[in-house]
Amino acid sequence: MRSEVDLSVKLGPLRLANPLLTASGCYGYGTEFGDLCPPGLFGAVVVKGTTPEPRSGNPPPRLAEVAGGLLNAIGLENPGLDGFLKLHLPRLRRYQVPVIVNIAGHRVEDYREMAARLDQVEGVDALEVNISCPNVRQGGMAFGVDPASTAAVVRAVRRVTTKPLLVKLTPNVADPVPIARAAVDEGADVLSMINTLVGMRIDVERRRPVLGNITGGLSGPAIRPVAVRMIWQVYRAVPAPIVGMGGVTSAEDALEFFLAGASAVALGTVLLRDPGAPVQVLDGIREYLVRHRFRSVGELVGLAHRNAGGGGT
Amino acid sequence: MKRCEIAPGHHWMVVSAPELARRARPGQFAQVRCGEGWWPLMRRPFSLARIDPARGQVGFLFRVVGDGTRWLGARQPGQVVDLIGPLGKGFPPLPPGTVWLVAGGVGVAALLPLAEQLGSRARAMLGARTHSLLAGRDELIQTGAVVEVATEDGSAGWRGQVTELVQARLQEERPAALVGCGPAGMLQELRLVAARYRIPCWISLEARLGCGVGACRGCAVPRSDGNGYLMVCSDGPVFAAGEVIPVEV
Numbered sequence: 001m002r003s004e005v006d007l008s009v010k011l012g013p014l015r016l017a018n019p020l021l022t023a024s025g026c027y028g029y030g031t032e033f034g035d036l037c038p039p040g041l042f043g044a045v046v047v048k049g050t051t052p053e054p055r056s057g058n059p060p061p062r063l064a065e066v067a068g069g070l071l072n073a074i075g076l077e078n079p080g081l082d083g084f085l086k087l088h089l090p091r092l093r094r095y096q097v098p099v100i101v102n103i104a105g106h107r108v109e110d111y112r113e114m115a116a117r118l119d120q121v122e123g124v125d126a127l128e129v130n131i132s133c134p135n136v137r138q139g140g141m142a143f144g145v146d147p148a149s150t151a152a153v154v155r156a157v158r159r160v161t162t163k164p165l166l167v168k169l170t171p172n173v174a175d176p177v178p179i180a181r182a183a184v185d186e187g188a189d190v191l192s193m194i195n196t197l198v199g200m201r202i203d204v205e206r207r208r209p210v211l212g213n214i215t216g217g218l219s220g221p222a223i224r225p226v227a228v229r230m231i232w233q234v235y236r237a238v239p240a241p242i243v244g245m246g247g248v249t250s251a252e253d254a255l256e257f258f259l260a261g262a263s264a265v266a267l268g269t270v271l272l273r274d275p276g277a278p279v280q281v282l283d284g285i286r287e288y289l290v291r292h293r294f295r296s297v298g299e300l301v302g303l304a305h306r307n308a309g310g311g312g313t
Numbered sequence: 314m315k316r317c318e319i320a321p322g323h324h325w326m327v328v329s330a331p332e333l334a335r336r337a338r339p340g341q342f343a344q345v346r347c348g349e350g351w352w353p354l355m356r357r358p359f360s361l362a363r364i365d366p367a368r369g370q371v372g373f374l375f376r377v378v379g380d381g382t383r384w385l386g387a388r389q390p391g392q393v394v395d396l397i398g399p400l401g402k403g404f405p406p407l408p409p410g411t412v413w414l415v416a417g418g419v420g421v422a423a424l425l426p427l428a429e430q431l432g433s434r435a436r437a438m439l440g441a442r443t444h445s446l447l448a449g450r451d452e453l454i455q456t457g458a459v460v461e462v463a464t465e466d467g468s469a470g471w472r473g474q475v476t477e478l479v480q481a482r483l484q485e486e487r488p489a490a491l492v493g494c495g496p497a498g499m500l501q502e503l504r505l506v507a508a509r510y511r512i513p514c515w516i517s518l519e520a521r522l523g524c525g526v527g528a529c530r531g532c533a534v535p536r537s538d539g540n541g542y543l544m545v546c547s548d549g550p551v552f553a554a555g556e557v558i559p560v561e562v
Contacts, residue, residue, distance in 0.1 A: 028528030032547070036397065036526070048530075056541030060560055063523050063531040068351040072523075077530045077542070221351050272524045272531075273346070273356060275397070 005289045006296040007282065009043065009264050012189035012241050013164045014126060016043030016098060016264060019254070019285070019297045020278050023219075023245045023268030024049055024102035024128060024168070025074065029088035030095065037275035041282075043264060044098040046192075047088065049130050051103075052110050054080035059212035064201045069222030069247075070269050071199055073213035076104055076133055081114055085121065093123040100166065104130040106142075112156040119161035126163055129153060129188075132170035132195035134217045144170040144195075147182035158187035166243065168192040169230075171223070176230045177237045184240045191234060192243045192266070194227045220269040221247040228260045235261025235302050249277065251284020258297060259304035315390050322377045323419065323448035324386045325362075326394075331369030333398050337361050339426035340517060340551045343371070343398030344525040347381030357381045358522045358546070360423035360494070361399065362449070371398075374422035374449050400525050401550050408513060410489025411436055414458065415479055415503055417495020418442075421449035423517040423550070424494055428456040436488070437461070440475025440499070444468040476502040483510055490514065497559040504554035514554035519562050520545035534560060 007018040022030070024046045030039045039045050057077025064071040079087060084101070092099055101124050103114045111129060118124050131144035131153055143149040154167055167183040169176055171194040180191050196217025201210040209215075227246025235242060244262030248254050249270040257265045270277045285297065294300060316326040333343065344356035363372025377386045388394060404427055414424040414437040421439055428435045435458040441447045443466045453460045462470035463478040471478040476499055479491070487510065493503040494517040507514030523531030527547025534545050535558045543549065543557055 026524070026529055028524075028526075028530075032524070032526045032528035034526070048528075057530060057533060059535070060533045060542070061521060061562070062533055063355075063521050063529075065352075065354050068354065070354055070523075072529070072531060074530045077533070220354055269354070272529055273354060275524075 004295060005286050007286060009297050011243065011264050014044070014098065014190070018043040018282055019258070019264040020281060021100070021243055021264055021266040022046050022271070023266040024130065026268040026271050029084070030092040031088070033271070033275050037271060037278065039092065039095040039097045041278040042097060044100050044125065045092065046100040046102055046128055046266065047084070047092070048078055049076045049102045049104040049133060050078050050081055050084050050114070051076055051105060052081055052114055054078065054083055061210060061212055064210040064216065066199070066201065066218070066222065069218050069220035070272070071201060071211060071216035071218050072196070073211045073216035075213060081117065089121070089123055098125040099123060100126045100128050102128040102130050102168070104133050108152050108156045111153050112160055115157040116160040119163055124163065126166060127157070127161065128166040128168055128192055129157055130168050132168050134170070134172065134196060134198045134215070141170055141172065144179065145173050147178045150179050151182040151186045154183050154186035154188050164189045166190040166192045168195055170195045171197050171226055171230055171246070176234055180234045180238045180240070184238050188240060190241050190243060191238070192245065193234065194223070194230055194246045197223050197226065219247065221249055223247050224253060228256055231257060231260040231262050232305075236305065248281070251281050251288060254281055254285055255288055255300065258300040259302070261302040261305070263298070263301050314388060314392055314394050316386070316388055318386070319374075320446055320448040323374065323446070324377070325372065325374050325452070326385070326388070327363065327370050327372045328394055328396065329369055330371050330396065333396070334364055334366045334369050334371050337364045337371060337399035338403035339364065339430050340403035340423060341399035341401050342550060343396045344400060344522065345373075345385065346395035347385045353381040355523065356397070356525065357385070358520075358525060360517070360550075362422035362425045362452070364426045374419055374425070374452070376419045376448070397525065401546055402548070404492065404515060404551050407431070407492070408489040410434070412490045412492060413438060413479065413488040415475055415491060415493040415495070416440065416449070417475055417499040418446065419448060420493070420495030420517070421453065422494075424492065425449065425452055425456065427492065428453055428458045432457055438463065438475050438478050438482070440464070440478070440495070442466065474502070475499065476506060479503065480506055488512060493517070497561045500559040507554050515551055516554050516559065517551045518545050518549055518557070518559055520550070521562055522546050534558070
């Protein structure tokens with residue numbers, strides 16, 4: 001039975017061996033987990049957010065748990081584009097898995113420069129334009145909450161690279177559709193959604209915010225329904241493939257995302273708890289496809305829309 | 314898995330994990346799942362307090378401080394514990410001569426395998442609020458180390474902070490190295506003492522960890538030179554005392 005099921009997916013111009021990606025930030029540069037969770041398990045690896053210059057990140061504490069979720073305020077700690085290309089990319093390339101580089105900046109120019117340089121780099125299969133990091137004052141979210149700014153960034157990047165472009169959207173907006181549309185109109189090939197939701201916790205004993213950065217980005221199962229809803233909305237309105245993320249922990253979660261309209265899903269927070277999750281998720285997807293007589297993940301994408309009736313958005 | 318409460322709210326847990334026991338070195342830790350549902354979401358890091366490759370076992374000494382450790386402290390013999398390890402860098406090779414191991418509270422856990430390895434070279438000083446909380450003292454004595462205790466209320470041994478005990482003993486002799494594990498305040502004090510007496514010193518830090526392998530950059534600790542951060546999980550948990558500024562978790 002197994003051989004009849006095709007786990008490979010088409011993601012715009014990308015063809016991936018399976019529908020699992022890593023969510024940027026949770027999987028570092030692909031090699032940290034070693035045998036616990038090797039890059040080869042994934043259809044593509046999306047590396048940690050990379051900025052033009054090195055960044056040391058936010059003061060600790062950087063993590064705080066909530067029921068079903070995790071707040072983080074890492075602050076885009078990264079070795080800068082040069083550091084990434086020198087230290088991390090060569091090691092990651094050995095795994096022969098598609099590499100997607102997440103780029104973040106605070107000026108349109110930052111994105112343009114990084115994209116122009118990465119365009120020339122062999123072993124970089126696509127770029128993910130991060131206009132949605134909530135943890136850095138100038139971490140891109142200012143662009144991602146406004147359609148015109150989103151358009152400006154995507155346009156600038158599109159002009160300087162022929163590599164596939166993913167644009168990562170923020171959930172911290174009333175309606176993601178105009179922003180998704182702006183990104184696609186300017187040449188985004190794929191939409192990644194969603195980044196984290198801004199939140200915070202207060203330590204009641206010390207009577208002060210838990211996180212060094214005061215606010216952080218909420219991820220994990222707690223935000224999954226928000227992700228499903230936003231993917232649902234964008235799938236209906238914008239003709240671009242979607243990588244869904246936000247609290248995917250199991251095959252059932254992944255299937256929910258496919259049915260809402262995602263062509264692939266990314267695993268993030270779950271990897272911190274269960275580095276073995278990708279194997280279980282893939283097994284579960286395979287089992288579901290067999291049980292329901294589907295031949296590929298592609299057949300599931302957006303299928304729930306057919307059965308939605310007339311209500312809602 | 315076997316477990317017993319060795320002091321109020323303090324548990325000693327021994328787990329059969331042959332592969333882990335074979336590969337682990339003193340100073341390393343394991344990430345343990347501490348719940349079945351989505352609370353707590355994250356694993357909890359615990360120092361390997363016993364590394365016994367002959368029996369294929371590792372041991373943990375932990376204090377109940379929240380829902381995760383409460384859950385772990387309620388595990389019964391024979392139950393399975395989900396753990397990942399060994400993680401982190403262990404203790405580096407220490408200079409020849411006597412090594413003083415300085416522990417605050419459950420910080421003793423990280424120092425037990427080191428005491429075992431050092432044998433007669435180790436001298437241990439263990440501090441707690443009161444005598445009933447001196448968890449790990451018996452285990453330390455079993456390693457053959459000379460053990461002295463300090464309690465804040467004077468109910469056993471030296472009255473006061475363990476770092477005061479260290480300073481008093483430094484009037485009498487000088488060790489080749491100091492190694493500490495405990496609360497940030499204690500480690501901060503210990504690194505100042507070590508610097509004052511020019512004694513090489515290493516400290517093992519506690520932190521709230523994310524991934525445990527250096528990927529998520531969640532467990533940052535400030536570098537002493539002001540040049541950004543190091544990660545407790547992958548750069549540590551053992552650091553040269555001059556390298557980092559311990560922060561309260």
